[in-house]
Amino acid sequence: AQKxxxxxxxxxxxxxxxxxxxxxxxxxxxxxxLFWYKQPSSGExxxxxxxxxxxxxxATEGRYxxxxxxxxxxxxxxISASQLGDSAMYFCAMREDNTGTASKLTFGTGTRLQVTL
Amino acid sequence: xxxxSQTPKYLVTQMGNDKSxxxxxxxxxxxxxxxxxDSKKFLKIMFSxxxxxxxxxxxxPNRFSPKSPDKAHLNLHINxxxxxxxxxxxxxxxxxxxxxxxxxxxxxxxxxx
Numbered sequence: 518a519q520k521x522x523x524x525x526x527x528x529x530x531x532x533x534x535x536x537x538x539x540x541x542x543x544x545x546x547x548x549x550x551l552f553w554y555k556q557p558s559s560g561e562x563x564x565x566x567x568x569x570x571x572x573x574x575x576a577t578e579g580r581y582x583x584x585x586x587x588x589x590x591x592x593x594x595x596i597s598a599s600q601l602g603d604s605a606m607y608f609c610a611m612r613e614d615n616t617g618t619a620s621k622l623t624f625g626t627g628t629r630l631q632v633t634l
Numbered sequence: 635x636x637x638x639s640q641t642p643k644y645l646v647t648q649m650g651n652d653k654s655x656x657x658x659x660x661x662x663x664x665x666x667x668x669x670x671x672d673s674k675k676f677l678k679i680m681f682s683x684x685x686x687x688x689x690x691x692x693x694x695p696n697r698f699s700p701k702s703p704d705k706a707h708l709n710l711h712i713n714x715x716x717x718x719x720x721x722x723x724x725x726x727x728x729x730x731x732x733x734x735x736x737x738x739x740x741x742x743x744x745x746x747x
Contacts, residue, residue, distance in 0.1 A: 552735060556675075562724060562738035606675060612734060621667070621679040621690050622736060 520544065521609050521625035528630050530599045537584070538594040538628045540609030548614040551592040552622065553583065557605040568592060599632045637661050640725050640739040647715055648747055655710045655742045657725030665689070665730055666708040668700060671722040671741070683708055684730070720746045
């Protein structure tokens with residue numbers, strides 16, 4: 518079974534609008550972390566935002582916020598006021614804390630976001 | 635200063651050759667990783683080291699051998715390269731604890747011909 522599911526292979530949004538990128542996850546570990554990364558066409562992986570499973574509040578970082586719904590096992594990324602530079606692949610990832618000292622990230626298949634004028 | 639660096643950025647080689655990719659991080663992190671991103675952009679963990687000790691080995695062929703001379707460096711050596719090894723290889727590092735976000739290097743695009 519997929520541990521991280523991103524059902525939107527591609528999304529379009531107009532500049533200055535908000536967009537939500539979906540992510541659902543599957544784990545039986547009570548302690549885990551959820552991450553979003555951005556990969557522009559230049560190829561680097563850029564860390565955007567983190568949400569811990571025990572965090573009571575949704576994480577926010579500038580124009581990025583994570584809509585964390587634990588019961589639904591979803592961790593959607595919301596980008597407000599989209600900019601042309603937001604055009605990129607976006608990956609959701611999960612770290613399960615039962616794997617010991619070094620916790621690997623399991624990634625989803627990504628969503629390609631295109632911001633239009 | 636670059637936080638996680640990798641060399642080379644591009645690597646083109648023939649089948650059967652042996653090649654290495656080097657990674658260095660100056661973030662003071664205690665854990666380093668190698669990930670492989672295939673042509674469909676899917677990212678998968680290969681190895682992880684914590685303080686020079688191998689922690690994760692995700693059923694990678696033994697032609698791939700990571701080496702960590704110290705906690706700031708994690709190199710990847712690949713023997714007898716095959717066409718299917720063509721991919722982008724990312725090094726990453728993190729500090730175990732709350733958050734523990736992983737910071738990635740720029741990637742090495744390996745093309746095997």
